[in-house]
Amino acid sequence: MPEPILTVSGVSKTYRNGPTALGTVDLTVNRGEIFALLGPNGAGKTTLISIICGIVTASAGTVTVAGHDVTRDYKAARRAIGLVPQELATDQFESVLATVTFSRRLFGRSGHSAYIEQVLRDLSLWEKRHAKIKDLSGGMKRRVLIAKALAHEPQILFLDEPTAGVDVALRRDMWKLVHRLREQGATIILTTHYIEEAEEMADRVGVITGGKLLLVEEKNALMAKLGKRQMDLTLVEPLAAIPAGLGDWSLSLEDEGHTLRYVFDAKAEDTGIPRLLERLAQEQIAFRDLETRKSSLEDIFVDLVGARA
């Protein structure tokens, strides 16, 4: 049976003198899940995570983490959480080991050296444990952020844009690391605006935009929707309607009949394109240009919003 570790009920947030950053959000995440919150800049991802972590106070609603209400029982809730922020705010002249041990002590835990050693080894930081933070590469600093968040043995780990601005190699390393943490029993919630990141890491994905959680779905189901491509044919002569002979394909006319658009599943074995082109030749429909493109995140949001309107 799935066991909820995070429950968000009717949470909303309007900043003072600011916008309504979050509408009413309801969300449950189960123990052991990797959950991705996917959305563009300003969608409300950081606001939602900050409310869950007790950094921002919600205007309405309740949040429970590992059975503890985040406002009434703040300390216990916070102890269950490890938060990896977007940026490192720490003493640049401290060593890696001292920084991570300090984070553990902040939560009233003793300096359990075997645990800290394991965390640093898992993050390939053990060799650098005596290095000062200021002397680390950007990638190493990112790893320190994760080590700090894990230092007090949290049950649920939040990663806010874990791979924003990192190179491809480090991004892959971070993905591997997240999977390994989950194998060790952690629940992981991450925010991202990269579809590939949600695809690579998550079991479930929540799509958020304009402060609204538009949907929460199993990753595979969502990716089937995201796998759509579209092909635009610029016609030599405009069409007034789709000819009956083309009824087997999902086609539409755009630009007052000058563009014939075919939307297809890029992941399917048979995209239907070769047969469509043959049929167009048979129907004597000529085109002068052909362009295909993947649905962008923006298209998907527009589709999702449209479908829900």
Ligand SMILES: Nc1ncnc2c1ncn2[C@@H]1O[C@H](COP(=O)(O)OP(=O)(O)OP(=O)(O)O)[C@@H](O)[C@H]1O
């Ligand atoms: N402290 C604040 N005071 C006023 N408005 C804020 C504050 N923090 C965020 N906002 C606004 O709330 C909205 C949501 O911002 P939020 O940072 O939650 O989005 P996000 O999805 O995390 O974006 P990004 O991907 O850029 O980090 C934005 O319109 C933002 O300008």
